[in-house]
Amino acid sequence: xxxxxxxxxxxxxxxxxxxxxxxxxxxxxxxxxxxxxxxxxxxxxxxxxxxxxxxxxxxxxxxxxxxxxxxxxxxxxxxxxxxxxxxxxxxxxxxxxxxxxxxxxxxxxxxxxxxxxxxxxxxxxxxxxxxxxxxxxxxxxxxxxxxxxxxxxxxxxxxxxxxxxxxxxxxxxxxxxx
Numbered sequence: 001x002x003x004x005x006x007x008x009x010x011x012x013x014x015x016x017x018x019x020x021x022x023x024x025x026x027x028x029x030x031x032x033x034x035x036x037x038x039x040x041x042x043x044x045x046x047x048x049x050x051x052x053x054x055x056x057x058x059x060x061x062x063x064x065x066x067x068x069x070x071x072x073x074x075x076x077x078x079x080x081x082x083x084x085x086x087x088x089x090x091x092x093x094x095x096x097x098x099x100x101x102x103x104x105x106x107x108x109x110x111x112x113x114x115x116x117x118x119x120x121x122x123x124x125x126x127x128x129x130x131x132x133x134x135x136x137x138x139x140x141x142x143x144x145x146x147x148x149x150x151x152x153x154x155x156x157x158x159x160x161x162x163x164x165x166x167x168x169x170x171x172x173x174x175x176x177x178x
């Protein structure tokens with residue numbers, strides 16, 4: 001038999017001892033077993049879902065990290081392959097800021113396409129994950145604005161470092177290299 005008691009003193013030692021005395025006065029042979037607060041019951045029932053969401057958050061963080069490293073690697077490789085072109089552009093008078101933005105813009109273009117496709121896919125997938133969401137709608141505007149901004153900022157950072165290196169290429173050395 002399960003009995004639920006509603007009180008503001010739930011979970012306190014004094015209430016538990018008073019409860020044991022009250023039950024003992026009615027029938028001394030009745031034991032009190034598994035005395036728990038509703039918060040403990042709720043936490044236990046949500047443990048599996050919470051674990052799943054923590055694992056999804058870890059997987060998402062790892063995906064973001066790998067994406068940033070991937071963008072950095074691709075832009076770095078592009079810069080190394082286009083060293084001669086960069087040298088020629090600099091020798092002909094191209095501004096270093098224009099060279100930086102050339103590489104950052106190409107990364108932002110690819111990131112924009114990826115974010116657009118990701119938002120479409122997220123809109124479809126979140127409908128199937130509705131049961132895992134608590135206190136938030138599947139099409140939460142904050143999430144759909146914040147995450148793309150984080151991804152775009154990450155792409156800018158990951159592409160700016162190689163672009164800065166490209167702008168610092170010495171035109172004479174670049175033309176001699178090949």
